Every structure is written in C-alpha cells, then in structure tokens.
Amino acid sequence: MQISFQTEIKTTGTLVLGVFEDKILTKAAQHLGSQINGTILKAINASTFKGKKDEVLSFFAPHGVEYSQIILIGLGKPEKLTPLAFQEIGAKIMVALSKCQDSHACINITDEKISDLAESVAFMAAGADIRSWKFDQYKTKKKDEVSLKELIFITANVAHTEKCFETLKAINEGMALTRHVVSEPPNVIYPESMAEIAKGLKKLGVKVEILDEKHMKKLGMNALLGVGQGSIRESQLIVLQWMNGPKDQTPIAIVGKGVTFDTGGISIKPSNGMEDMKYDMAGSGVVLGLLKSLALRKAKVNVVGVMGMVENMPSGSAQRPSDVVTSMSGQTIEILNTDAEGRLVLADALWYTQNRFKPQAMIDLATLTGAINVALGWEYAGLFSNNDNLSEKLTKAGESTGEKLWRLPMGESYDKDIDSDIADVKNTGSGRGAGSITAAQFLQRFVSNVPWAHLDIASMAWEKKDKPLIAKGASGFGVRLLNEFLMKHYEG
Numbered sequence: 001m002q003i004s005f006q007t008e009i010k011t012t013g014t015l016v017l018g019v020f021e022d023k024i025l026t027k028a029a030q031h032l033g034s035q036i037n038g039t040i041l042k043a044i045n046a047s048t049f050k051g052k053k054d055e056v057l058s059f060f061a062p063h064g065v066e067y068s069q070i071i072l073i074g075l076g077k078p079e080k081l082t083p084l085a086f087q088e089i090g091a092k093i094m095v096a097l098s099k100c101q102d103s104h105a106c107i108n109i110t111d112e113k114i115s116d117l118a119e120s121v122a123f124m125a126a127g128a129d130i131r132s133w134k135f136d137q138y139k140t141k142k143k144d145e146v147s148l149k150e151l152i153f154i155t156a157n158v159a160h161t162e163k164c165f166e167t168l169k170a171i172n173e174g175m176a177l178t179r180h181v182v183s184e185p186p187n188v189i190y191p192e193s194m195a196e197i198a199k200g201l202k203k204l205g206v207k208v209e210i211l212d213e214k215h216m217k218k219l220g221m222n223a224l225l226g227v228g229q230g231s232i233r234e235s236q237l238i239v240l241q242w243m244n245g246p247k248d249q250t251p252i253a254i255v256g257k258g259v260t261f262d263t264g265g266i267s268i269k270p271s272n273g274m275e276d277m278k279y280d281m282a283g284s285g286v287v288l289g290l291l292k293s294l295a296l297r298k299a300k301v302n303v304v305g306v307m308g309m310v311e312n313m314p315s316g317s318a319q320r321p322s323d324v325v326t327s328m329s330g331q332t333i334e335i336l337n338t339d340a341e342g343r344l345v346l347a348d349a350l351w352y353t354q355n356r357f358k359p360q361a362m363i364d365l366a367t368l369t370g371a372i373n374v375a376l377g378w379e380y381a382g383l384f385s386n387n388d389n390l391s392e393k394l395t396k397a398g399e400s401t402g403e404k405l406w407r408l409p410m411g412e413s414y415d416k417d418i419d420s421d422i423a424d425v426k427n428t429g430s431g432r433g434a435g436s437i438t439a440a441q442f443l444q445r446f447v448s449n450v451p452w453a454h455l456d457i458a459s460m461a462w463e464k465k466d467k468p469l470i471a472k473g474a475s476g477f478g479v480r481l482l483n484e485f486l487m488k489h490y491e492g
Contacts, residue, residue, distance in 0.1 A: 001132055002150045003125050005161045009154055013102040015061070016071045016093055018109030019044070019051035020078060026111035028154070029072075035062055040070065052076055053085065054468065056096045071096050071105075078113040083123045084402045088468040090127025101147045108154040118157040122164035125153050129172050130469055135183040167297050171483045174293025175476035178285040182461065182474035186261035186278045191228070191236040191309035194258060194281070198238045198288060198307070204295035205244070211237035221348040223327040227341040228310035230265060230318025237349065238284070240291045240305035244298060245492060251302040252490055253359035254482065255349050257342045257366035258284030258309035265312045265338030266320055279474065280342070282461035283365035284309060286478035293483055300492040304357045308349035312341045324423050328352060329446055332423040340427045342368050343439050347446040354450050361390055361451045364443065365478050367458040371435030378464065380406035381477065382456035384440035390451045397485035402469060403477050405455065408437060415441045 009015070017029040023044050030037060039062045043049075049057040053076030061067040073093055075081060097105050107124070114120050128151055136142055155161040181189055181197060195210045202208050213234050216225055221237070228235035238258075243251070259280040263269060269277070284307035291305045319325075323335045328348045335344075346364055354362055372382040381398075383405040385391040391407050398405040414437050420426040425445055429438035440454050460477040463470055470476075 001148060003129060003153070003165070004150065005121070005125075005153050005155050005158045005165070007154065007156060007158060009108050010104065010106045010152055011066045012104075013067065014069050014071060014097065014100050014105040015067045016073060016097070016105055016107040018075045018111070019049075019072050020075050020113065021051045023049075023051050026075070026109055028108040028110040036065060036070070040072065044072070050074070053080070054088065054092050056092060058096060068102055069100060075109065081114060081120065082400075083119070084400060086120050086123035087127030087130065090124035091131035091469045093124070094128040094131040097148050098146050103147055104150040104152060105148060106152045106154065110154060110156070118155050118160040119164045121153050121155045122161045122168060125151065125165050126168035126172060127469060129169065130175070131471060133176050133179060134471070135180065135473060170296035171293045171480055173296055174289040174291075174483075175479040176289075177292050178289030178476040178479050179474040181288060182279045182282050182285045182476075184278075186311070189278070189281065190233045190260045190311055191258070192234060194260065194284065194307070194309050195236045195238055198240060201240065201292055201295060204292065205242070206291050206295050207241040207243070209239040211239065219352065220326065220328045221352070222325040223333055223344040224308050224310060224348040226319045226323065226325045226335070227259070227265070227312050227344050230315040231311040231313040233260070233311045236309040237352070238307040238309060240287065240307070242291055242294045242299070243302045245300050245302040245490070249302045249490075250360040251304045251357055252486065253304045253306065253353045253357055253362040254287050254290060255306045255346065255353050255362065255364040256284035256287035256308070257281070257345055257364070257368065258307045259342055259345065260309060260311050262312045262339070262341065263314055265318050265341060266314050267337045267339040268314055269339060276462065279462050280367050281309070282367050282457060282474075286365050286457075286476070286482070289476060289479045290482050293479060294486070299486065301486050301490050303486065304353065304359065306349050306353045308345040310341075310345055312338070327446065331425060331445065334420040334423040334426040336426050337428045340439070342366050343427060343442045346443055350443065350446045354448055359450060362447070363394070363453045363455065363482070365455045365457055367461050368456045369436045369439050369458055372456040373459040375408070375436060376406055376459060378459050380404045381460045382436050383407040383453060384410055384437070384456070385453040386410075386444060386447065387451035387453070390453050393489055394453055394481070394485055397481050397488065401480040401484050403460070403481035408440075410437060410440055410444065414438055415444075418442055
C-alpha cells in the first residue's frame with residue numbers, strides 16, 4: 001500500500017474526515033460544500049457518534065458527489081492529541097478502510113486546533129502503516145483481500161510531513177522485521193536461519209558477526225551452550241554494530257534473548273500452549289528490528305546489538321536438572337530447572353557484551369518469565385535496573401510510544417534466594433514467589449558496574465487480541481520504545 005501526502009483533496013474514492021469530541025467538525029469537514037456538509041451533520045445527528053477518540057461513523061456519499069463513501073473518525077479533545085494518539089487514530093482509520101472496496105482514500109483532518117499539523121499527519125500515516133502489517137504468507141487462500149492501494153493524507157506542508165514520515169517509516173520497517181521473525185514458525189526460524197537474516201543488514205551498513213559453537217566454546221560460554229546442547233540446531237551468537245555516531249561516543253548495547261523454540265528441555269513444558277514458545281526469541285527479534293531501523297534512518301548514534309540464539313530441546317544430549325556449568329564470567333551455575341533457560345543465554349551474552357564493548361549503558365530484552373504476566377498482566381513490560389537515571393529514561397520513552405514499562409524492585413534479600421548450596425548461583429529461586437525478580441537478580445550477577453536495565457517482555461511480545469495500534473499477533477514491542485530512547489538521549 002502506498003502512502004502519499006498532498007495539499008489538495010482527491011475528489012474520488014473514500015473521504016476520511018476528523019470530528020472533535022462533542023460533534024465539533026474540523027475545518028476540513030466544514031468547508032466541503034453545503035451538500036456534503038449537510039449529509040455529515042444529518043448522519044451524526046442520526047447516530048450515537050460523538051467524536052470521541054477512536055469512534056468511527058461511515059456512510060455512503062450523497063447523490064451527485066464523486067466520493068463513494070465518507071468516513072468520520074473521532075479525534076477526541078484537541079488538547080489530548082499526542083503523537084501516540086495520532087498513530088492510534090491512523091490505525092483506526094486503516095481498520096475502517098479495510099472494509100471498503102475503493103482503491104484509494106483521502107484523509108483530511110485539517111484544523112487550526114491541531115498543533116503542528118504536518119507532524120501530526122505524519123504520525124497518523126505511520127499508525128495506518130503499522131496497522132496495515134499482517135502475516136499471512138502461509139495462507140494459500142487469502143480471505144478479505146483489501147482493495148485499498150493508496151492512502152492520501154492532506155497537509156499544508158508536504159515537505160515537512162514527508163521528512164517526519166520518512167523517520168517513522170524507517171522505525172516501522174524495523175518493527176515489521178521484528179514482527180515477521182517472531183511470527184515465523186520454528187521450522188523456519190532457528191539459530192542459523194536467524195543468523196542468515198541478520199547478515200541481510202550488511203547491505204544497510206550494519207556490521208554483522210556470527211560466533212558459532214566452536215568460537216563460543218573457546219570463550220567459555222557454557223551457560224549459553226548448555227541450553228542448546230539437546231538440539232540438532234547449532235547455537236549462534238549474533239553481533240550487530242551500527243556505528244554512525246560521534247567517534248568518541250561509547251556505544252549503547254542492546255542484548256536479546258533468542259530461544260527460537262522452548263520446549264522447556266528435560267523440565268518439559270505442558271503441551272497446552274507450547275506452540276506459543278516460537279516467540280521465545282522475541283527479545284532477539286527486537287534487537288534485529290532496532291538495528292534495521294537505525295540503519296534505515298541513518299541514526300547518528302553508536303549501538304551494539306547482541307543476540308544469543310539457541311533452541312531448547314529434550315534429547316539424550318540435553319542439559320539435565322542438577323547439572324553445573326561454568327559461565328563465561330567464571331561463575332558456576334547449578335541448573336535446577338532447564339525451563340529457566342533464557343537467563344542462562346543472557347548470562348553469557350551480557351558478560352560478553354560488557355567486556356568486549358564497554359558500553360555506556362546496556363539493556364536486555366527477553367520473554368523471560370511467566371511470572372511477569374501474573375504481576376503486570378498484558379499492559380506493561382517489567383523493568384528491572386541498577387540505575388535510576390536509565391530507568392527513568394526508558395520509562396518516559398515507553399509512555400510516549402505506548403510501549404509501557406513498570407519498574408519492579410530488586411534487592412539483597414531477593415539475591416540471596418538464588419544462592420546455590422554447591423555452586424555460585426542456581427538458576428531458579430526457592431519457590432513460586434517473585435519469579436521475575438529472582439530472574440532479574442540472576443542476570444545482575446553477570447553485569448558489572450555498567451548502567452543496566454532488563455526488560456521482561458514475556459506478556460507484551462505477542463498480543464492475544466487487537467489493541468488500538470497493534471492487531472493481535474506479534475507486536476514488535478520494544479522497537480519503537482528503544483528508537484525513542486536513543487533519539488531523545490544519545491543521537492547527535
């Protein structure tokens with residue numbers, strides 16, 4: 001689908017107009033002539049439509065008008081129209097347009113009550129673009145084929161709107177890559193195939209290195225390698241570098257858990273719901289998508305992305321409960337539960353990242369615990385950190401993008417709960433309580449003094465139902481958040 005920006009409305013196809021709360025028409029809706037204006041007012045008064053945000057009213061255009069239909073989109077109160085709100089409105093428009101048969105639609109919300117209309121329109125277009133994404137490549141018979149080929153957004157300043165949208169589009173493309181790899185089945189996405197996809201970023205200027213098992217063994221990454229030893233798929237460590245910032249800028253490091261399928265290993269999961277474990281690599285998917293978006297928008301920043309890729313399978317060679325492994329850090333780990341495997345992958349990935357790159361900040365993303373869903377539901381990802389300033393920056397980035405974070409506590413008493421009787425640390429706590437916290441405490445043992453944050457995205461990587469901006473399925477949670485975080489605080 002093509003998205004374009006113009007200064008004048010097209011007089012055919014579907015026309016989309018904005019209405020503020022309390023049935024207040026935008027100037028664009030008021031200045032269309034008495035025939036259309038009268039029809040709009042009649043339709044509003046005959047319905048329950050009030051102009052509240054996300055309300056939609058569609059009706060056929062009156063006789064003698066070249067438009068086929070008119071769609072009214074509620075904008076809510078002007079003072080609450082944030083960039084995120086405009087993205088959600090754009091997504092709502094996309095949903096409404098998916099039900100029509102026109103090949104093109106024209107969207108015009110012009111009004112002086114909307115501050116910075118050019119950027120607002122760009123965010124609205126970006127929201128429509130996000131909502132248009134879908135994963136249906138394995139359907140041989142596609143239902144509800146959309147006829148829509150072009151969206152035309154009206155703006156008084158086309159050049160400024162296009163420039164803003166170009167950046168947002170780059171972020172969307174990175175997000176789309178994340179959603180794609182997370183959606184793929186585990187017979188398609190596994191450590192080696194993920195490495196091949198990552199190599200595709202080279203053409204965008206990203207430096208890509210792949211560490212195989214032989215290399216990781218030399219480095220002493222026995223925690224990571226232990227998780228994958230029961231699989232016929234070889235584990236991989238993928239290292240991505242985007243170094244387009246100032247030469248003296250110390251990089252920011254983003255580390256992702258990449259368990260391409262998690263059976264639980266010998267501590268095998270129940271069969272009910274195990275199919276969801278294809279997205280246990282979502283953290284690595286975010287790293288991949290983020291680096292693509294940075295490269296596409298030529299971000300003036302230095303970022304390192306590290307993805308620990310494994311498949312956790314039960315077999316005669318699989319890791320056992322009660323095994324002890326020596327991590328890259330030299331710390332020994334008692335394996336009490338082979339289904340607490342993501343933290344083992346991250347233990348070596350985090351240690352490798354901080355030692356090699358000496359980052360000024362390090363953030364990991366992982367679908368780490370089911371306990372985070374018990375604590376926070378499907379509204380927030382869990383945030384754990386050793387640094388208040390970093391936490392505040394990430395939280396604010398989450399608020400502005402709608403990818404919300406909630407910081408949970410860490411502390412010495414939680415840390416003592418993962419002390420092992422026979423090794424330095426055990427990979428689970430002593431009971432069911434505070435499972436997400438003890439997992440974060442485990443990770444912190446493999447982090448030195450670098451400012452670090454752990455994002456547990458287990459509840460947010462896959463939407464079970466449609467949300468205002470994201471349809472159900474892979475969400476790409478984290479890509480927009482981290483782009484916002486980097487743009488606000490680190491890009492020149």
